[in-house]
Amino acid sequence: MAATMTAPAKAATSVFAGVPEAPPDPILGLNSAFLADETPGKISLGVGAFRTDEGKPYVLPVVKRVEQQLAADPATNHEYLPIDGLPAFQKLSAELILGKDCTAMNEGRVVTSQALSGTGALRVGITFLARFLRTSGSPPAVYIPTPTWSNHRNIVPDAGLGDARTYRYLDATSGGVDITSMLADLSDAPKGSVIVLHGCAHNPTGADPSPAQWKEILTVVRERGLLPFFDNAYQGFASGDLDADAASVRLFADAGIDMVLSQSFAKNMGLYGQRIGALSVVLAAGTPDVAVAAKAVRSQLKAVVRPMYSSPPAHGARIAVGVLGDSANYAEWKKELAGMAGRIGDMRTALKAALDANGTPGDWSRIVNQIGMFSYTGLSAQQVAYLRTKHHIYMTSNGRISMAGLTTSTVQQVADAMKDAVENVVKQDAPVSGVQSRL
Numbered sequence: 001m002a003a004t005m006t007a008p009a010k011a012a013t014s015v016f017a018g019v020p021e022a023p024p025d026p027i028l029g030l031n032s033a034f035l036a037d038e039t040p041g042k043i044s045l046g047v048g049a050f051r052t053d054e055g056k057p058y059v060l061p062v063v064k065r066v067e068q069q070l071a072a073d074p075a076t077n078h079e080y081l082p083i084d085g086l087p088a089f090q091k092l093s094a095e096l097i098l099g100k101d102c103t104a105m106n107e108g109r110v111v112t113s114q115a116l117s118g119t120g121a122l123r124v125g126i127t128f129l130a131r132f133l134r135t136s137g138s139p140p141a142v143y144i145p146t147p148t149w150s151n152h153r154n155i156v157p158d159a160g161l162g163d164a165r166t167y168r169y170l171d172a173t174s175g176g177v178d179i180t181s182m183l184a185d186l187s188d189a190p191k192g193s194v195i196v197l198h199g200c201a202h203n204p205t206g207a208d209p210s211p212a213q214w215k216e217i218l219t220v221v222r223e224r225g226l227l228p229f230f231d232n233a234y235q236g237f238a239s240g241d242l243d244a245d246a247a248s249v250r251l252f253a254d255a256g257i258d259m260v261l262s263q264s265f266a267k268n269m270g271l272y273g274q275r276i277g278a279l280s281v282v283l284a285a286g287t288p289d290v291a292v293a294a295k296a297v298r299s300q301l302k303a304v305v306r307p308m309y310s311s312p313p314a315h316g317a318r319i320a321v322g323v324l325g326d327s328a329n330y331a332e333w334k335k336e337l338a339g340m341a342g343r344i345g346d347m348r349t350a351l352k353a354a355l356d357a358n359g360t361p362g363d364w365s366r367i368v369n370q371i372g373m374f375s376y377t378g379l380s381a382q383q384v385a386y387l388r389t390k391h392h393i394y395m396t397s398n399g400r401i402s403m404a405g406l407t408t409s410t411v412q413q414v415a416d417a418m419k420d421a422v423e424n425v426v427k428q429d430a431p432v433s434g435v436q437s438r439l
């Protein structure tokens with residue numbers, strides 16, 4: 001018998017042996033490196049996650065309470081959600097960004113699907129556009145700002161649209177929006193192109209267009225027949241006010257044009273790991289048979305989702321409904337949100353003051369002028385690397401600091417380390433406007 005048995009295979013090389021290693025993600029990979037660093041006193045200013053002034057992750061009290069109620073409710077179960085998620089969540093989420101009195105919603109022109117946080121919403125949305133949007137018969141070009149959140153550049157080709165094109169965004173000298181260049185680049189985009197816009201708290205620059213500049217952008221978008229895709233990952237984190245931070249989106253929605261919106265509840269509800277967000281497709285005002293068109297769009301969003309991950313997770317959606325759908329919880333959330341934005345603002349003031357006081361060369365006013373989670377410091381990739389190896393302070397190589405990673409007790413240490421880096425590491429690479437390749 002033994003002779004007929006198949007001989008054990010010789011140690012064979014795996015078919016996967018030739019798989020090349022992918023580069024680490026510039027943001028989440030940095031976090032892994034931080035976690036692996038055993039140096040006491042290390043500081044993470046990389047990933048944009050809110051921390052308390054004790055440097056700890058923050059579960060919003062209103063979120064905690066809603067979770068406890070869900071856990072205690074005998075009706076809570078773990079059935080599958082529909083492919084496009086919890087209907088109550090879809091409505092509340094769209095209302096949050098578009099406003100309760102939104103004409104597009106009242107006219108049935110908004111199709112919202114629950115999504116795997118902001119990233120999932122972007123991915124499903126861009127895939128949907130790749131399938132159905134045509135510019136003279138071809139799939140559309142997608143334009144992203146320079147600089148932008150690094151993952152935008154992964155999502156567009158992964159959705160089948162080739163590399164994203166870029167439009168100029170930052171004025172490196174003033175640290176504000178280079179509106180002239182931005183409008184020029186948008187004017188050159190082929191009709192039907194998709195324009196990714198950060199609704200507020202632009203990542204990484206912390207520079208947003210003014211209300212007047214948003215109007216100029218809208219004018220070009222309309223004149224050129226472009227499709228705006230608003231990425232809303234920080235509603236409430238720019239100003240601390242949910243409505244103020246939605247003003248850009250509402251301006252465009254009120255114009256009655258086609259547009260797409262992604263939303264994330266990672267930051268504003270602190271639900272990072274729950275992967276809760278939403279994708280909305282807004283159909284232009286005057287679309288004939290809008291109910292039929294909206295139904296078809298929804299069916300196609302579901303057709304994107306089903307083979308990708310079938311249906312979204314329930315827990316985060318239920319929490320968001322518990323917060324958004326109850327007036328007392330909503331009011332409490334707004335206060336907690338203002339508190340988080342306020343702590344970030346305090347850290348901006350403290351870091352600038354510490355850099356001024358310790359005499360770090362340079363003008364650091366950009367730290368207090370920028371808004372949102374991040375400060376785009378202007379530190380070079382070499383200075384960032386030095387901060388990491390010498391001081392165990394982690395930030396993305398484009399010099400972006402997650403302000404919520406600072407605390408009252410670490411701000412001086414960070415300011416002193418920055419002084420050391422600025423004084424001792426000669427800046428070799430391009431100024432902040434040219435950082436795209438370093439992200």
Ligand code: PLA
Pocket residue numbers: 027028046047048049116117118119120149151198203231232233263264265266272277
């Ligand atoms: N859009 C922008 C502009 C973002 O900055 C982020 C998150 C997202 C979308 C997606 O977030 P979500 O999928 O978790 O909802 N940016 C973080 C984290 C905070 C990350 O890179 O994933 C950042 O550190 O830039």
